[in-house]
Structure formats: C-alpha cells, structure tokens
Amino acid sequence: MTVLPRQRPLRRLRRAYFGSVWSAALTLFSLAVIGGIGWWLLDWAFLQATFDPNGTRETCALNEGACWSVIAARWRVILFGIYPFEEQWRPALACIVVAVVIFLSCLPAMWSFRRLSAVWTLGTALFYILMRGGVFGLTFVNEQQWGGLPLTLFIFVATGIIGMPMAIALALMRRSELPVISKLSGLFIDTVRSLPLLSILFTFAIVLPFVLPGFLIGEKLYRVVVGAALFFAVYQAEIIRGGFQGVPRGQEEAAKALGLTYGQRMFRVILPQAFRLALPATINQFVIAFMETTLVVVVGFVELLSAGNTAYTTGEWKFAYAEVLVFVAAIYFVFVFGLSRYGAYLEARMSAGQSRD
Amino acid sequence: MHAPALWHSRRFRAALIQTAFAATLVLVVAFATLTAQRNLSEMGLTSGFAFLWKSTGWEMNFTLLPTDSTSPYWWFLLMGLMNTLFMGAIGLTGATALGLAVGLMRSGRNPAARLLGTIYIEIFRNIPLIVQLFFWYALANALPPPREAITFGGALISSRGIYLPTLALSQGATAAVVLALVAGTALALWFALSRRFRRLEQPARRRLTLAPLLLALLAAALIVVTGHAPGTPWLSNPVAEGLRINGGLRLQPEVYTLAIAITTFGAAYVGEIVRGGFKAVGRGQTEAAQALGLSPWQQFSRIRMPLAFRAMLPILINQYVWLIKATTLGIAVGFSEFFMVIASSINHSGQTLEFIAILMGGFLAINLTLAAVLNRLNRAIALKGHQTGGAA
Numbered sequence: 001m002t003v004l005p006r007q008r009p010l011r012r013l014r015r016a017y018f019g020s021v022w023s024a025a026l027t028l029f030s031l032a033v034i035g036g037i038g039w040w041l042l043d044w045a046f047l048q049a050t051f052d053p054n055g056t057r058e059t060c061a062l063n064e065g066a067c068w069s070v071i072a073a074r075w076r077v078i079l080f081g082i083y084p085f086e087e088q089w090r091p092a093l094a095c096i097v098v099a100v101v102i103f104l105s106c107l108p109a110m111w112s113f114r115r116l117s118a119v120w121t122l123g124t125a126l127f128y129i130l131m132r133g134g135v136f137g138l139t140f141v142n143e144q145q146w147g148g149l150p151l152t153l154f155i156f157v158a159t160g161i162i163g164m165p166m167a168i169a170l171a172l173m174r175r176s177e178l179p180v181i182s183k184l185s186g187l188f189i190d191t192v193r194s195l196p197l198l199s200i201l202f203t204f205a206i207v208l209p210f211v212l213p214g215f216l217i218g219e220k221l222y223r224v225v226v227g228a229a230l231f232f233a234v235y236q237a238e239i240i241r242g243g244f245q246g247v248p249r250g251q252e253e254a255a256k257a258l259g260l261t262y263g264q265r266m267f268r269v270i271l272p273q274a275f276r277l278a279l280p281a282t283i284n285q286f287v288i289a290f291m292e293t294t295l296v297v298v299v300g301f302v303e304l305l306s307a308g309n310t311a312y313t314t315g316e317w318k319f320a321y322a323e324v325l326v327f328v329a330a331i332y333f334v335f336v337f338g339l340s341r342y343g344a345y346l347e348a349r350m351s352a353g354q355s356r357d
Numbered sequence: 358m359h360a361p362a363l364w365h366s367r368r369f370r371a372a373l374i375q376t377a378f379a380a381t382l383v384l385v386v387a388f389a390t391l392t393a394q395r396n397l398s399e400m401g402l403t404s405g406f407a408f409l410w411k412s413t414g415w416e417m418n419f420t421l422l423p424t425d426s427t428s429p430y431w432w433f434l435l436m437g438l439m440n441t442l443f444m445g446a447i448g449l450t451g452a453t454a455l456g457l458a459v460g461l462m463r464s465g466r467n468p469a470a471r472l473l474g475t476i477y478i479e480i481f482r483n484i485p486l487i488v489q490l491f492f493w494y495a496l497a498n499a500l501p502p503p504r505e506a507i508t509f510g511g512a513l514i515s516s517r518g519i520y521l522p523t524l525a526l527s528q529g530a531t532a533a534v535v536l537a538l539v540a541g542t543a544l545a546l547w548f549a550l551s552r553r554f555r556r557l558e559q560p561a562r563r564r565l566t567l568a569p570l571l572l573a574l575l576a577a578a579l580i581v582v583t584g585h586a587p588g589t590p591w592l593s594n595p596v597a598e599g600l601r602i603n604g605g606l607r608l609q610p611e612v613y614t615l616a617i618a619i620t621t622f623g624a625a626y627v628g629e630i631v632r633g634g635f636k637a638v639g640r641g642q643t644e645a646a647q648a649l650g651l652s653p654w655q656q657f658s659r660i661r662m663p664l665a666f667r668a669m670l671p672i673l674i675n676q677y678v679w680l681i682k683a684t685t686l687g688i689a690v691g692f693s694e695f696f697m698v699i700a701s702s703i704n705h706s707g708q709t710l711e712f713i714a715i716l717m718g719g720f721l722a723i724n725l726t727l728a729a730v731l732n733r734l735n736r737a738i739a740l741k742g743h744q745t746g747g748a749a
Contacts, residue, residue, distance in 0.1 A: 026462075178375050203713055294487045295686075298688055
C-alpha cells in the first residue's frame with residue numbers, strides 16, 4: 001500500500017464535490033433542488049405565513065404563505081375527532097399513556113416477557129378505561145365517538161397486542177413437525193400475505209357479520225382491529241420464522257437432551273433467541289403497522305387522517321387543505337421516524353460485535 | 358391397559374392432534390358457511406355465480422376499454438383487474454426508475470447527492486402512503502377550474518384533469534394500438550434475452566428480435582389509419598368550451614394522483630433496497646475491477662450493477678407485491694381498480710361471499726404470478742457455483 005500525501009481540507013472538499021464534470025453537475029443539481037425546494041418551503045411555512053391564532057380566511061388571504069390559523073381553530077377536531085368536547089382531556093391523557101408504554105418498551109431493561117406484558121396490559125387497561133368510561137365516575141363514551149389520534153393509537157396498540165401472540169402461534173405451527181398443521185398454517189400465512197390489507201379490513205368490517213353467529217359479531221371497531229392484527233400476525237410470523245432459522249440447531253437438541261418439555265424448549269430457549277435475531281425486522285413491522293392504521297379511513301373510521309380531512313372539508317377552511325395535511329403528516333412523521341431511527345440504532349448496537357468489515 | 362400405552366405412542370398422539378386440528382377447521386368453516394347461507398337467504402339472496410352475466414346498472418369512472426352501465430358484472434371485474442394491472446405497471450415502472458436514481462445517489466461518493474437522496478427517502482418513507490395520496494389529490498382538485506385552465510404546450514391543466522393532445526381514435530382503437538406495441542416489445546425482449554434462443558447465430562437472432570417490433574409498429578400504423586374517420590383531423594387537441602374541456606386525452610385526477618403517490622412512495626423503498634444491494638457488493642470485486650483497468654462506467658455496468666442486482670432482487674420481489682396491493686388505495690380517491698369494483702358490486706348486488714371469493718382469487722392470481730415470474734428470473738440470474746466473501 002502506498003502512502004498518500006495528506007490532502008488539505010479545501011482540496012478534499014473540492015475533490016468530493018467537484019471531482020469530475022459529472023460530479024460537479026450532480027453537486028449543482030442536488031444543491032439547486034435542495035436549496036430551491038427548501039427555500040420555497042421555508043418561505044411558505046414561516047416567512048410569509050399567518051400565525052395569528054384568531055385568524056380567518058380573510059386575514060390569511062393577506063399573506064402569500066401558509067395559514068396556520070386553521071390549526072389553532074381546528075386542532076381539537078383533528079386530534080380528537082368527534083369525541084365529546086368537555087371530555088377531551090381523557091383522550092389526551094390516554095394518548096400520553098400510550099406514548100409512555102411505547103417509550104418503556106423501547107428500554108432494554110424492560111425486555112422480559114413478564115415486564116413487557118405487564119406494561120402493555122396495564123397501559124391498555126388504563127387507555128380503555130379513560131376512553132370508554134362508564135366506571136370511576138367517568139361518563140360512558142361509545143366507541144363510535146372515538147376519533148383522531150387516540151383512535152389511531154388504539155388500533156396500533158391493539159393490533160400489536162392481539163397480533164403478537166397470533167404471530168407466535170402461527171410461527172410455531174408452521175415450524176411444527178406434524179405435517180397437517182405445518183402445511184395448513186403455511187397455506188394460511190401465504191394466502192393472507194398475498195391479499196391487500198384493505199380487502200381484509202373490508203371483509204372484517206362488512207362481510208363478517210354475515211358469517212358469524214350473532215353473539216360473536218361485536219362492535220365494528222373490534223372486528224377491524226382483529227383483521228389488522230391478523231394481517232400483522234402473518235407478516236410477523238414469517239419474521240419470527242426467519243429468527244428461528246438463525247438459532248443454531250444444537251440449542252434445541254441440548255434442550256431436548258436436558259429433558260425440557262416442548263413449552264420450556266420454545267419459551268425459555270428458542271423463542272428468546274429467535275426474537276433477538278428478528279428484532280430489527282420486528283420493529284420495522286411495527287412501523288409498517290403504525291402507518292397502515294390509516295387504512296381504516298376506508299371502512300369509515302375517523303382516525304387522525306380522516307379527522308384531519310373533516311377539519312378542512314367543512315366550509316370556511318376549504319382553502320387550507322395543505323396546512324392541515326402537513327400538520328397530520330408531521331404527527332405521523334414524528335412517530336414513524338422516531339420508531340425507525342430507534343430500529344436502526346438497535347440494529348447497529350446488536351451487530352456491533354459481529355461486523356464483518 | 359392398552360389406552361395409556363397408546364397415549365404414550367408418539368405416532369398416535371401426532372395423528373390424534375392433527376385429526377383434531379383438521380376437524381376443528383372443517384367444523385368452523387362449515388358453521389360459517391351455514392350461518393352465511395341462512396343470513397343471506399333471509400335477505401332473499403340466492404348464492405351462485407349466475408349474477409355475473411347480469412348488467413350492473415352503474416358506471417365505472419375509468420376503464421381501458423369501452424364500458425357502460427349495461428355491461429355485465431364479469432366485464433366490470435375484468436376492467437377492474439385491468440385497471441389494477443395498469444396502475445401496477447405504471448407504479449412499479451415509475452418506482453423502479455425513480456428508486457434506482459435515488460438509491461444510486463445515496464450510494465455514490467458525492468455528498469450533495471447523498472444528502473438529496475437521504476432527504477427524499479426520509480420524507481417519503483416515513484409518511485403513510487394514503488396521507489400522501491390525499492395530499493396529491495387535494496392539490497389536483499385545487500387546480501383552476503376548466504374555464505381558467507392553465508395551458509402548457511398543447512396540454513390543458515385543470516381541476517377536472519390534465520388534457521393532452523392525442524391521435525383522433527376511439528378508445529378501443531387506442532387500446533388496440535397500445536396492446537400491439539406492448540406485445541411486440543415483450544416478444545422482442547423474450548427473443549433477445551431468453552436462453553431458449555441462445556443457440557441461434559447472432560444475425561439470425563437479431564432478425565428474430567427485430568421482426569416482432571416491426572410487425573407491432575406495422576399493426577399499430579394499420580389500426581391508426583383504419584380507425585381514423587376520413588375527413589377529420591388526425592390529432593385531437595383539447596379545447597376549453599364553457600364549463601368543460603372537449604377533445605384530447607383526459608388524465609383524471611384519480612388516476613394520475615394515485616400513480617404519483619405509488620411512484621414516489623415506492624421509490625423511497627426501492628431506493629433503500631438499491632442502496633442495500635450496492636452495499637452487499639464485496640469490496641474485493643470493485644478493487645479487482647479497478648486493478649484490471651476497467652473504466653468507472655465499466656466497473657459500474659459490468660461488475661457492481663449485476664452483482665448488486667442479484668443481491669436486491671429477492672427483496673424487490675416482496676416490494677413489488679406490496680406495491681401491487683397498494684393500488685387498492687384507489688378506492689380512497691375513486692379510482693375504480695379491482696377492489697373498488699368488488700366493493701361497489703357488493704353494495705349494488707349483495708352477493709357478498711361470491712365477490713369476496715373473486716377478490717381473493719384475483720389477488721392470489723396476480724401476486725402468485727408476479728412472484729413466480731420474478732422468482733424464476735431470480736433463479737435464472739443466480740450466480741452458479743460457490744460464492745465467498747461479501748458478495749455472497
């Protein structure tokens with residue numbers, strides 16, 4: 001290997017950005033796009049925008065840029081939908097509960113089966129009591145009046161809680177030594193995976209009442225959540241299966257030799273290791289599940305996106321669609337970006353000891 | 358005395374568990390079917406697929422072939438399926454092209470381009486597709502009304518859609534032209550790439566490749582000439598007349614916003630897959646290419662790209678299947694793809710179970726075909742022999 005002469009910083013920069021004609025053209029193009037769109041956005045969102053919380057259509061029309069007054073005027077509709085106005089501290093508190101639960105489950109100190117299930121069960125119960133009421137002096141609020149961010153979070157959390165055990169069961173069944181069970185569950189997983197989530201939500205919301213006996217039909221919200229959980233489960237089952245494949249064979253053989261039962265082998269030896277291997281993909285799947293909660297719009301729920309739509313489609317704020325959608329998109333972005341950064345961090349942390357380069 | 362021994366037999370237990378499992382499944386399905394039949398007969402509906410030949414009585418807002426409310430259900434379903442494939446083809450092609458560009462920017466050496474690629478991916482990947490779709494759709498609807506349409510070249514841009522100048526042909530003739538060109542190109546590609554024709558001499562193979570292209574062009578020209586009404590202009594230009602725009606080819610907001618949304622969202626994912634593919638190319642391969650004195654373009658097109666492509670194809674297959682399924686979002690803006698046709702048909706006819714069965718069958722067929730074709734391609738290009746190092 002030859003020793004290269006040390007380059008001065010300026011020359012290094014020039015080499016990186018303008019090393020050849022192509023590179024120079026690419027640099028100019030990229031900077032022009034970033035600068036142009038960036039400046040235009042800055043101008044629209046801040047420099048020329050109206051921030052007056054009591055602004056109206058008329059005062060906003062005086063400025064060229066965004067009209068953030070619409071958020072000040074309609075934020076409660078966007079965040080809480082048609083939940084009774086005086087009771088809206090409850091969904092706000094419920095959202096905080098969910099945020100705390102998600103934050104806690106991201107801490108490695110909480111990663112044991114018992115702690116995670118305790119936190120999630122407690123969090124869900126608290127969320128449910130706050131939202132639905134009917135006990136502890138809270139007035140009863142029907143599920144059909146739930147809306148906005150808490151509904152989004154409820155669908156997400158319930159999808160995870162119901163979907164995860166289903167996923168484990170499906171993954172174990174597919175891995176089973178009994179051919180009938182492994183073939184049938186494999187067929188089931190592959191079929192559901194090739195269907196669009198929308199068609200599954202639609203089936204559960206509208207078609208299932210025909211097929212089920214009366215006492216099993218239940219509220220539409222719960223049926224849709226079960227549909228979303230099923231879809232989550234088939235994908236997560238394949239991720240867990242990928243984890244199983246990474247667990248060395250000797251582990252199971254050793255566990256068998258020690259005389260552990262099937263349950264002990266799976267839940268004490270194989271699954272913890274498989275989950276560890278599948279962790280990055282699992283977090284990715286949760287990110288996807290969060291984004292896909294938006295699809296319930298189509299079967300008529302007023303979750304965050306749909307509540308945002310109602311905030312600008314009614315009357316005076318019709319012109320401010322971009323502001324509302326940017327606000328809604330920003331909320332999704334914060335959740336999704338945070339979760340996926342966390343996933344990338346975990347992946348880097350876990351592969352730190354086994355890097356091949 | 359025999360029972361405990363039997364119970365301790367591994368094979369007996371296995372058989373028992375499997376029989377119980379299968380029996381439970383059969384019972385659940387049978388019970389659900391019976392309940393459904395009772396419920397449907399109470400509503401006065403007869404099951405069976407005879408309704409497929411009845412006319413629908415409603416309209417589809419976008420079809421590739423002429424369709425109206427007297428067309429039967431099977432024709433509507435076929436048109437919906439074609440719309441899904443049409444949108445899927447546009448979305449997959451667009452997402453692949455844009456994603457390749459973004460992924461290359463992200464894996465190149467230029468920091469400015471890397472930054473642009475990163476910003477693009479982080480924005481488009483972290484906002485749900487349907488939010489982006491609503492944004493584009495709201496934007497399209499906020500364009501000026503037809504009376505004040507923006508003129509751009511020969512095209513008119515308005516809230517009712519984008520109108521492009523086009524050949525003066527009927528919808529069926531246009532479809533036939535497109536079909537001829539697509540079939541010709543596909544045949545030519547097959548002749549050019551398939552191993553089946555490897556034995557042919559180079560000139561013979563080139564002739565075989567060019568023949569379908571020329572034939573397709575000839576057929577297209579023939580359709581254009583015969584389909585054209587004599588004495589009328591060859592081109593149809595969009596003209597604003599009062600409250601509406603006549604003539605030209607109308608791109609409906611539902612169609613192009615969905616295409617934009619799927620393309621831009623899909624490109625962010627494809628971009629990441631492309632970057633991962635290039636990261637998987639072993640350093641030694643690039644260094645060997647440099648040592649051999651290949652030019653940067655040769656290094657890219659002969660060494661890194663083919664290796665990266667092999668690494669990304671299996672993940673791309675999953676992404677493509679996902680994108681095809683994402684066309685069902687058309688129902689949110691009113692683009693009548695397969696799922697929306699099914700949902701409207703259920704509303705109008707009440708033949709719920711039959712349509713759900715068709716829906717499942719349709720998507721299974723689309724996705725299994727796509728996966729089978731791509732998996733075959735994957736096997737065909739897989740490197741033969743032993744692979745070591747980072748590229749494996």
